[in-house]
Amino acid sequence: MTRRVARAPWTLLKALFGWLVLFEARNKVLLAPSAVRLRRIEDAETRRLAARLPSPPPSALVATVIATHRRPEALRAAVRSALDQTVRDQVVIVVDDGAGLPGLPDDPRLFAVSLARNTGVAGVVRNVGIRLTRSRYVAFLDDDNLWEPDHLERTLAVLESPGGPDGVYTALRRVLPDGGERDILSVPYDRRRAAREAFLDTNAFVARRNRSLHFSRLRRTPEVLPREDWELIRRYGRRHRVRHVPHPTVRYLMNPASFYTQWRQPS
Secondary structure, eight states: OHHHHHHHHHHHHHHHHOHHHHHHHHHHHHSHHHHHHHHHHHHHHHHHHHTTSOSSOOEEEEEEEEEESSOHHHHHHHHHHHHTOSOOSEEEEEEEOSSOOOOOOOOTTEEEEEOSSOOOOHHHHHHHHHHTOEEEEEEEEETTOEEOTTHHHHHHHHHTSTTOOSEEEEEEEEEOTTSOEEEEEOOOOOHHHHTTOOOOOGGGEEEEOSTTOOOOOSOOOTTSSSOHHHHHHHHHHHHSOEEEEEEEEEEEEOOTTSGGGGOOOOO
């Protein structure tokens, strides 16, 4: 009985705001010092790497940012799936988190850089890629996932339609390490629902470039929830319209060591 009374305020707050929102508020308080240091690193790396890229910066209708760390074979497959898009007006920038780059395809649309040291923070790695490019839209792909050839075509068709939204995300075809399909995750965008369910993933997200399009710089270890994908899309949706495209265009690897393996299909 005492425990139930003690937990009553937490239960009420979860009902009012959602547990993911409360966890993120806690993260911002506890992890704020890490964000200050990581912002300095991000700024310094962006300046350093910009000096090594062509001037003006790589530019296209859409910039695809691929974050990577020690997955050479998977990275090459991810890069190929990005370059094989039916939309040709794009640049692909690979940002390696300090481990070194493997050999990659020779394509004038592809640019690859390495951070001077490992940060272990996916948000910082992706932010560097965003800042090193110029484009109307930005898309994201991790080094262990793949796009179907029409991923950008389908998302840009919605974004560029009259009165279209600012950001869209498609359905995920979730696959197991043995190549078998687990399911298709397809959930319409709802900010209230996103406060309680982690169904947002940036591998499926394409958005208009603006000041809101940057990742959290908090140092999120695997135990820290929610992940930076959820934080970006939910924050972006605060001031910009986000829409779901219920067509699977992403092959998302469900890593057995990942929190997301425990996802249940929302009812």
